[in-house]
Amino acid sequence: MSLKDRKIxxxxxxxxxxxxxxxxxxxxxxxxxxxxxxxxxxxxSKDTVFIHGPIDPSLLSGGRFRTRAVESxxxxxxxxxxxxxxxxxxxxxxxxxxxxxxxxxxxxxxKGSDELRIDLVKNPDILKNVAARKSADPSLSGLFVVxxxxxxxxVEAYALSKLEEKDLDMICMNDVSREGAGFxxxxxxxxxxxxxxxRVDFPLMSKRDLASAILDTIETGLAARVK
Ligand code: CTP
Numbered sequence: 764m765s766l767k768d769r770k771i772x773x774x775x776x777x778x779x780x781x782x783x784x785x786x787x788x789x790x791x792x793x794x795x796x797x798x799x800x801x802x803x804x805x806x807x808s809k810d811t812v813f814i815h816g817p818i819d820p821s822l823l824s825g826g827r828f829r830t831r832a833v834e835s836x837x838x839x840x841x842x843x844x845x846x847x848x849x850x851x852x853x854x855x856x857x858x859x860x861x862x863x864x865x866x867x868x869x870x871x872x873x874k875g876s877d878e879l880r881i882d883l884v885k886n887p888d889i890l891k892n893v894a895a896r897k898s899a900d901p902s903l904s905g906l907f908v909v910x911x912x913x914x915x916x917x918v919e920a921y922a923l924s925k926l927e928e929k930d931l932d933m934i935c936m937n938d939v940s941r942e943g944a945g946f947x948x949x950x951x952x953x954x955x956x957x958x959x960x961x962r963v964d965f966p967l968m969s970k971r972d973l974a975s976a977i978l979d980t981i982e983t984g985l986a987a988r989v990k
């Protein structure tokens with residue numbers, strides 16, 4: 764089954780975890796890589812959905828794919844679990860916040876002492892939840908899962924451990940400390956590692972061209988899997 768006949772779920776952008784009514788924890792993800800992937804996915808499968816955290820709405824204009832807006836990592840987990848299906852491809856380009864405040868305060872924190880500590884608790888790992896669902900439900904064994912690894916050091920080792928720990932079919936590694944790679948830029952430098960070995964290196968490319976190249980690599984991976 765090629766991408767044309769599959770549902771493609773792309774996630775992108777950051778998530779937001781509120782501290783009080785006026786402050787939150789988030790990260791620098793712009794959602795640009797996710798949007799490029801959703802556009803490239805929609806060119807191959809009309810059944811494409813882009814699940815995104817808070818991003819600049821103008822980035823979405825012109826996109827013809829279905830969208831779902833979420834705010835927190837918990838919301839993103841719910842939306843991903845709701846969308847996955849046996850014939851889907853999940854591309855997790857989102858940068859979910861890994862921690863959230865232990866409690867969300869109803870009233871604004873007022874300036875007081877010189878130091879302020881906020882207790883954080885770990886958020887669920889969405890890809891690990893998907894892996895657990897896949898292993899519990901054999902009908903989902905055909906779900907093809909692609910992760911991203913944004914790293915600043917020991918890039919390859921971390922990407923390979925995520926490939927294994929999150930039970931991924933592929934991981935797209937980018938070293939966000941390199942010029943031209945990373946969150947707010949229009950370009951990226953990616954290396955893909957595949958389940959069971961295999962690596963594809965891409966040069967510095969526009970996120971648009973890279974998205975298309977990643978979709979091509981997924982298509983090849985799907986074809987190899989059915990053999
Ligand atoms: N991811 C996820 N759930 C999270 C955090 C990340 O599913 N709570 C996904 C991301 O969308 C990405 C992959 O896991 O596809 C790796 O994300 P990354 O931020 O690089 O790594 P983490 O797993 O969060 O680990 P660390 O922050 O320690 O590098």
